[in-house]
Amino acid sequence: MKFSRRTKVGAAVACAASFALIATGCSSAGTGTTASASPVELTVTTFGTMGMDALYAQYEASHPGITIKANNIDTGGNAQTDAFTKIAAGSGLSDVTAVEEGWLGAIQNVSSQFTDLKAYGADAVKDRWVSWKVDQATDKDGRIIGYGTDIGPEGICYNSKAFAAAGLPTDRAAVATLLGGSGSTWDNYFSVGEKYQKATGKAWFDQSGFIWNSMVNQLPEGYYTKDGKLNVENNAALKSAWTKLASANAAGLSAKQSQWDWNKGTSFTDGTFATFMCPGWMLGVVQGQVKTAGGDAVGATAGWDFADVFPGGATNWGGTFLTVPTQSKHPKEAAELATWLTDAKQEVAEFQASGAFPSVKAAQTDPALAASTGISAFFNDAPIAAILSKRAEGVKAQYKGPDDSTIQEKVFGPSAISLDQGVSGDKAWADAMTLFNQLIVNK
Structure with missing residues (x-):
């Protein structure tokens, strides 16, 4: 969703070197296996204010045997560095890893290291998002590698x-x-x-x-x-x-x-x-x-x-996707969590918590989105949802x-x-x- 420009130029060279390692096959990621019936811990890495923190307990309560270990990185720029370091190493990525729009193109260069969510029902839910959000997350081979959270009008x-x-x-x-x-x-x-x-x-x-x-x-x-x-x-x-x-x-x-x-x-x-x-x-x-x-x-x-x-x-500035790296040992459960976190009800809750405007069409028109929230109260009771809905009109994905x-x-x-x-x-x-x-x- 959000990115930092504080990183020094030298870090860009290191990142470019990481890309080169990935491209030449110097690292490899495990393909992951379907989880057993035993208790499963899912790790989730997000960044900035994505509004998801309060949702994890809800998911755990409705999914016995699943526990969620969350890691929220301060900025998208630091999350990008973290992700590509772990891609190059071939280990360490969370089961569900948030990817920001600005570096999604670089992720698609190594999209084979991310699960094709079509294997876990992406085709059945892809119409929930504005169409250009799905297009952004579809790689050159037609694989859907991310589920959209917010957009940034x-x-x-x-x-x-x-x-x-x-x-x-x-x-x-x-x-x-x-x-x-x-x-x-x-x-x-x-x-x-x-x-x-x-x-x-x-x-x-x-x-x-x-x-x-x-x-x-x-x-x-x-x-x-x-x-x-x-x-x-x-x-x-x-x-x-x-x-x-x-x-x-x-x-x-x-x-x-x-x-x-x-x-x-x-x-x-x-x-x-x-x-x-x-x-x-x-x-x-x-x-x-x-x-x-x-x-x-x-x-x-x-x-x-x-x-x-x-x-x-x-x-539009920013917007995020939830991906399931092939490093995950629990891709089925991770995909199910990503699906739930990006359903309309959850995207409304994320907006109410952080102002992250939904990419899911049903969430954009949900009456609850327009209800008074903490974020609206802070901005002098501005009709945040109505304003962002209007600001989203005419946006074209670059x-x-x-x-x-x-x-x-x-x-x-x-x-x-x-x-x-x-x-x-x-x-x-x-x-x-x-x-x-x-x-x-x-x-």
Whole structure:
């Protein structure tokens, strides 16, 4: 679902080396066998705020003999490193392993090391998901290797107290209009940001990396073309977006925050920045950061709200799949657990716990999804489900190639940080192209 860009460039080289080992057959995974009737312990590795923790006890209660041992890794980036280290080693992957959209392409390069869920009923349940979610998890041989959990339609989180201090509207409908409504553009978003910065002297957004990620994801083609070819160098659409982001930095709109840190959450409570990129799963991150900083659990002191608008139109950031590696000794039981965790009722519960918007169609229209929840209360009783449902309209799945996550994190990640540090857009772009050739083209 979610990924970090904190990992150093050297880690990308190590990861690339791991891919090479896998590709040349230097590691192998066991095929796994059907579990016996004896008690079974299933291990599950997730990451970030996926909202599943409270569900495991329910499953154990309704499935005597099954116990679940859960491991939640802090970020998707760290989960990616963990997964590929264990793929290369040929051991250590959990029976159910969560895989993020951004590195699903790399997983599909080694899809033979993941169970074809058709062997355990995938064809009978595949219509539960939006069709493009199933397509993403289907490898080139037609094997379904993952069951979809959430998708990541994006809206704008904004701090109503910060907006009020700048004389901007605070009502979420008025904020959506201010930012351009259905015709919102990045130019408009940055223009309002400049007005905010001049009125308050404070930053408009937290840092450049998340902005860049959102810009890339909403393009018809990102780092790869639809037919799987690299699409970075001489890409006019990417360069145009980069130029806009560089100009916003030059205007002082970035708060230059460290990703996934935000000064232990205090930057969400002290007005350091006013807006934040929010796919559904990020709502839980915002709430968690405010709580970490000692802010009010229901937003009364934090002032955060959620608007039905996004610069440049509909886009998707992230989304996760539950896979069953062939390393599992209990593939049947693991597949059954993955099936249950991604059924409509459970995806509604995951949304209520974390804001992770369901990829299952029945969950998206379940009345319980719209009911007041803790995550909605935190965002000033915003109708989170209704907003995310609208933000999901028009989303088209962008093809993610095998090195998509590496390009995002290790090629453009350092250059996005350098933009925040005052490096010019042209210099930062040139540095990204150097890394692109080192880590991707000539690896």
